Amino acid sequence: MNEFNPTLKGLAAKEEILMPGHRLCAGCGASIVVRQVLKATRGPTILVNATGCLEVATTIYPYTSWAAPWIHSAFENTAATASGVVAAERAFEKKGLGKRSDVIAFAGDGGTYDIGFQALSGALERGEDFLYVLYDNEAYMNTGIQRSGSTPRYAWTTTTPVGPAEMGKLEYKKPIDLIVAAHDIPYAATASPAYWRDLIVKARKGIEVEGPAFLHAISTCDRGWRHDTGETVEIMRLAVETCYFPLFEVENGEFRLTSRSKAIAKRPELKKPVSEFLKLQGRFSHLIKPENADKLEEVQKGVDRYWEKIKKLCGE
């Protein structure tokens, strides 16, 4: 593996692949994830995009914002489509008709945790050689903020309302990283665009490894999370600082904390209370009310438990 040591000046010299003037919301987290991932490319790259915000907002027929070969697939089959692209290029290469490109698939949490999971699991099991990037905004934002398998407990969505009978979603967020890592693939990692260097280095590792790689990036949604558009990056930073979304990677079965999460494991006093992350978001506003202090405490305990579990896996 070549040494990849990105600097902002070096990255800024690279052409933008996702061009400005698309239809993603002001302050969208997904487009920051995509811009940063695409700064990690090493040569010709083919992009596969599941149905979702990212797809509908960047390819308003008959226009496209993607300055690279790009293929749209349904919610269900992003990983299968990417597998097909890799197989086709392998066949071309075998016949001496060209060299293989890198393949990156982008999908949201609906297309990954729920609808596209079977295709993803199959591709991981078959050892297909592509990077799968999950931008996780924790609900079906494109269709109107419905809960997904990624929505955390007590979050408001339009299908898990907050009222006297219920307080948002009652179920827990699916631990997708651990499920993906259990497929024993060469590389899996979590990332937050607030820690841009960590994200871009991980994306590059995912591109370079032979076989499947999985990058799970947190991705705020100001419409669905009900936050100020200017606070997008701050919230994605607080997700890491509170250990709600720990940064780690799993390379050939070995778990390792990275970046800020590694620092927090060494110096626990750096860990912020989860309320810092929750209070900027309207979808959790009920948890900040004094009468729901018990619920907030439960959320904090859940975050602590998950953090301890990840730390243990990472040998910290």
Added chain:
Amino acid sequence: MIPLSEPKEGASGKTGRWRTEKPVLNKERCTNCLLCWVYCPEGAIERTEDKVEIDYDYCKGCGVCANECARKAIVMEDE
């Protein structure tokens, strides 16, 4: 006939029209650190020779750059 279009800036028009507030850059304070560039959801921060420039054709005015600028070189003003 197959309808095809080249990828281009402004596939959804001049999205700068969405703005209610606009980021204004104070070039005196800017150190060209490029944090605004890496965090811009739109890719509307352009890098020039020594300083950055904001592409008002496409900037949607989210305010991420103003929030992230360590030197407070970007402030949001009413459109």
